Amino acid sequence: MSALAALVEAGALAAAHQPFPCVAVDVATWEQAIDGLVAGETTLLSVWGDIGRVRMALLGPDSPAIAVLSLECPDGRYPSIARLHPPAIRLERALRDLFGLEPAGLPDARPWLDHGRWDDGAQSPAASYPFLPVEGEALHQIPVGPVHAGIIEPGHFRFTCDGETVVRLEQRLGYTHKGVDRLLAGAPLAQAVRLAARVSGDSTVAYSWGFARAVEAALGIAPPPRAVWLRAVMAELERLANHLGDVGGVCNDAAFALMLAHCAVLRERVLRTSATCFGHRLMMDRIVPGGVTVDLDGAGLTALATMTAEIRRRFPPLVKLYDDLASLQDRTVTTGRVSAALVAQFGAGGYVGRASGRDFDARRVPGYAPYDALSFEVPVLQEGDVNARIWIRIREIDQSLSVLDQLLRGLPTGPVRVPVEDIRTGPTEALSLTEAFRGDLLVWVQLDAGRVARCHLRDASWFQWPLLEAAIEGNIVADFPICNKSFNCSYSGHDL
């Protein structure tokens, strides 16, 4: 029996949780689960909670692929996971900020998302956050942000440097915290869908899809086959647009603007095709529980064929250019390395994980329709540097084009939406794992009488941001932008 199956066996099965088991556990089993994480038998997918209850989702090596453990903590205290397993540190700090749950033994007691600004009466000064102490001769610090020089999201980076070399980067996030958890609690389904689509704009399709799949699982609704396939068309368009933008963006951060100019043209083609096909450049609010809001017509099909042909014609010469340019490779090869061990420990998904040997893609495991009917490769590299993260994207662009071809060839006919009615009585829960362009996105919902009682959204960035701190160590300050862009973590998706 696998470690995860043993944990499920030890708890009391909660019936209304789809499609993965959710079990109520005691403190001993909770601790046993933490031991399993430390031993690497399972991977932490998320930690979230409610008043008086904390949950963790775990990924196992076989069956069940995923399980949720739920621990009652009426006094608001529970044994900290982060005490032994560092990937949980920020999640537990956030959980304490938002729900007042105290993780006993949490090694980092500082607030995370709470900057002392939510209560309009009492404002704590900006400087009150204690950064980790540094000691040593000739060290100097560079504070950056929250307002950055580029057109990017806000966050604070505190570099400690020895000359040009970064000896430590400490991130401070939370600037874009909008209170999504609270807004979702009690929201009618229609409003919740719009909120989920606006957690991270670059992944709006993935968020909408993940949310829709969780709601459909909770309510026992099957969306029409054509809708499922159209969702995948949107998801691959989103992946293409983001990867094209990133390949150009990373090269631009190495001062090679030509690549950005070319890639931005291709990205724009994808956005315009998306608008032609689905009526919105980012395809926001197109996926809803029960199906999709817009069908693909003949003009859309033609636009898609033109777009894939153009990318196939124009992207390979750009890849060759990247590969042939020694001065560019000099900036990306061996820069910003992340070890395979760290990636495995943090369960980092997406190109960050796959560039460091972690062979994981939610489209395959646990897998979801229509990807089970499609053939595609999941590229994995071992080097873990900026170059590897670029190459993962390059190869995923190829794969997305192939997946799009398959989707359009096999697109089922029929309706694209079924009505969603909450016919269940009493609360029902579900969890979905969706592969966004950035990595696996976890959505957990608890529905009650047509409303969202609670919803937890865990962006892939939660387990990637901390690795950026590791990646930059020993690199020069000037290589931070290129490392950062090669990660392209979400601020808004993380800050919620």
Next chain:
Amino acid sequence: MLNHLLQGLRRPLTEKPPPADPELAALAATLDAAAQRRLGRSLSIRAVDAGSCNGCELEIHALNNAFHDLDRFGLRFVASPRHADVLLVTGPVTKNMREALERTWRATPDPKWVVAVGDCGADGGVFAGSYAVVGGVSAVVPVDLVIRGCPPTPVQLLQGLLSLLGG
């Protein structure tokens, strides 16, 4: 590399605005005149994300691509508020970003304009009413223009900047 550069010499990398966008051509003519009247040929824009979902930033980025090529209108993005004429502010203004926005605004020399971008920048959008957001840019700094949309398209963004200049 040489091939790519030679290709660039033979055929400009910056493509003409596609015919599907007649609005753009019209914009170019008017915007140019207005920008010249007020600010010569230069209008420097500093983008400030005050807690957006990043959707608006993606479309602001698209203003710089070869299709929209913001530079040809005399509009450009700058890295510091001290160099800016316009603050382009996105997001519902989270309480955690409020002070940073105020300080950015104070760092921008007069005369200056503030453009609130997106439905969130206008009034908080779907996040209005949350304990963690102020709810709209105008609640924190004076706003001269609102460009709505979720997110606004690059063409809408251009139209907005134009109406600021013409107003």
